[in-house]
Amino acid sequence: MWPVNKKIRVxxxxxxxxxxxxxxxxxxxxxxxxxxxxxFNAQDARAKxxxxxxxxxxxxxxxxGMNGLEFLKQLLPVVPLPVILVSxxxxxxxxxxxxxxxxxxxxxxxxxxxxxxxxxTQKVISAAGAHVRARxxxxxxxxxxxxxxxxxxxxxxxxxxxPAPPLLGNRPMDNIIIGLGAxxxxxxxxxxxxxxxxxxxxxxxxxxxxxTGFTQMYAERLxxxxxxxxxxAKHGDELHRGLALLAPADYQxxxxxxxxxxxxxxxxxxxxxGHRPSVDALFFSMAEQVKCKMAGIIMxxxxxxxxxxxxxxxxxxxxxxxxxxxxxxxYGMPMVAHNIGAVQIQGSCEDIxxxxxxxxxxx
Numbered sequence: 139m140w141p142v143n144k145k146i147r148v149x150x151x152x153x154x155x156x157x158x159x160x161x162x163x164x165x166x167x168x169x170x171x172x173x174x175x176x177x178f179n180a181q182d183a184r185a186k187x188x189x190x191x192x193x194x195x196x197x198x199x200x201x202x203g204m205n206g207l208e209f210l211k212q213l214l215p216v217v218p219l220p221v222i223l224v225s226x227x228x229x230x231x232x233x234x235x236x237x238x239x240x241x242x243x244x245x246x247x248x249x250x251x252x253x254x255x256x257x258x259t260q261k262v263i264s265a266a267g268a269h270v271r272a273r274x275x276x277x278x279x280x281x282x283x284x285x286x287x288x289x290x291x292x293x294x295x296x297x298x299x300x301p302a303p304p305l306l307g308n309r310p311m312d313n314i315i316i317g318l319g320a321x322x323x324x325x326x327x328x329x330x331x332x333x334x335x336x337x338x339x340x341x342x343x344x345x346x347x348x349x350t351g352f353t354q355m356y357a358e359r360l361x362x363x364x365x366x367x368x369x370x371a372k373h374g375d376e377l378h379r380g381l382a383l384l385a386p387a388d389y390q391x392x393x394x395x396x397x398x399x400x401x402x403x404x405x406x407x408x409x410x411x412g413h414r415p416s417v418d419a420l421f422f423s424m425a426e427q428v429k430c431k432m433a434g435i436i437m438x439x440x441x442x443x444x445x446x447x448x449x450x451x452x453x454x455x456x457x458x459x460x461x462x463x464x465x466x467x468x469y470g471m472p473m474v475a476h477n478i479g480a481v482q483i484q485g486s487c488e489d490i491x492x493x494x495x496x497x498x499x500x501x
Contacts, residue, residue, distance in 0.1 A: 145172040146266045149192035151183045153201045164255030180209035194265050199225040207234045214238040220265040227351045240265045241322050244349040264440035268467050303336040313430040314340035319417025321347040321439025323467025327487040334491030337365040341377035345417045350387040357384040373404040385415035392423035411443040421447025425454040433457045438466040442474040449480035458482045
């Protein structure tokens with residue numbers, strides 16, 4: 139938790155003077171933030187980091203010379219500084235998150251500067267106390283592995299970073315549903331869980347707080363790097379074994395039961411617990427609708443979205459897992475869930491898959 143009486147020192151890195159001015163003025167409007175330096179490229183930023191000792195840095199992904207991704211790869215192993223990416227709709231943002239950036243915000247469309255600054259301010263405050271870990275790259279699952287276990291999504295690629303987990307086989311897994319929710323730091327934490335799960339995992343539903351336009355790209359990234367099929371959810375999609383559905387940005391995803399058949403509804407709706415998509419919206423619907431076995435997982439993120447819903451799931455008989463403090467970028471959501479009794483067992487993002495699989499084998 140960041141000290142209440144201490145301002146968060148921020149460095150703004152962007153090659154556009156207009157962007158630097160807009161971001162600096164916007165962040166300085168917050169009583170919790172002080173912009174102590176600005177920079178126009180990676181070389182200038184590296185020199186100023188040692189001088190100004192910022193607590194958080196905002197970083198443009200697209201810059202002349204060394205781009206934001208390459209800068210992060212050089213910086214974070216030496217200086218574990220929380221970094222918020224400022225990005226257009228660009229796949230490189232996920233590579234930068236994999237390199238250790240804490241979070242990202244989408245560059246504003248015309249007339250959206252105020253919304254952009256509000257979002258960036260919240261993310262800077264969240265990132266100030268973040269646990270930063272530089273991370274190695276991860277290779278996609280090769281087509282031969284994926285085609286053999288999940289022929290719906292044959293994909294090419296390099297050899298996987300991890301061997302394919304053993305299939306669950308003919309065990310009765312069709313009557314199990316898994317829900318997972320995450321926020322700040324969750325794109326990589328969720329991947330750490332998903333890549334350790336087999337292709338025939340029970341149906342999964344995932345909520346990750348993310349700007350509009352990025353959820354489809356994130357689902358495609360998970361699909362490349364994991365063994366099961368992963369895609370962005372569409373209204374009416376039916377759940378089945380071997381499929382993981384990601385809530386689309388700016389839509390609430392809930393589960394709907396019709397007899398023994400389960401589908402998802404995706405609708406604009408109101409924000410729940412301050413978010414759309416909301417982990418609570420999904421978890422509350424699971425507690426109410428799911429009549430078979432279910433598991434809930436809550437991971438890194440600021441605030442308490444998902445905590446109350448996970449408690450309802452546990453009260454409805456679900457097996458519940460929370461990410462531990464040591465591996466969380468921001469130990470907020472899982473901490474609240476643990477404190478209110480919603481979590482049965484905690485584990486690191488690397489260990490959660492094993493915890494889940496052991497429970498599945500017991501069912």
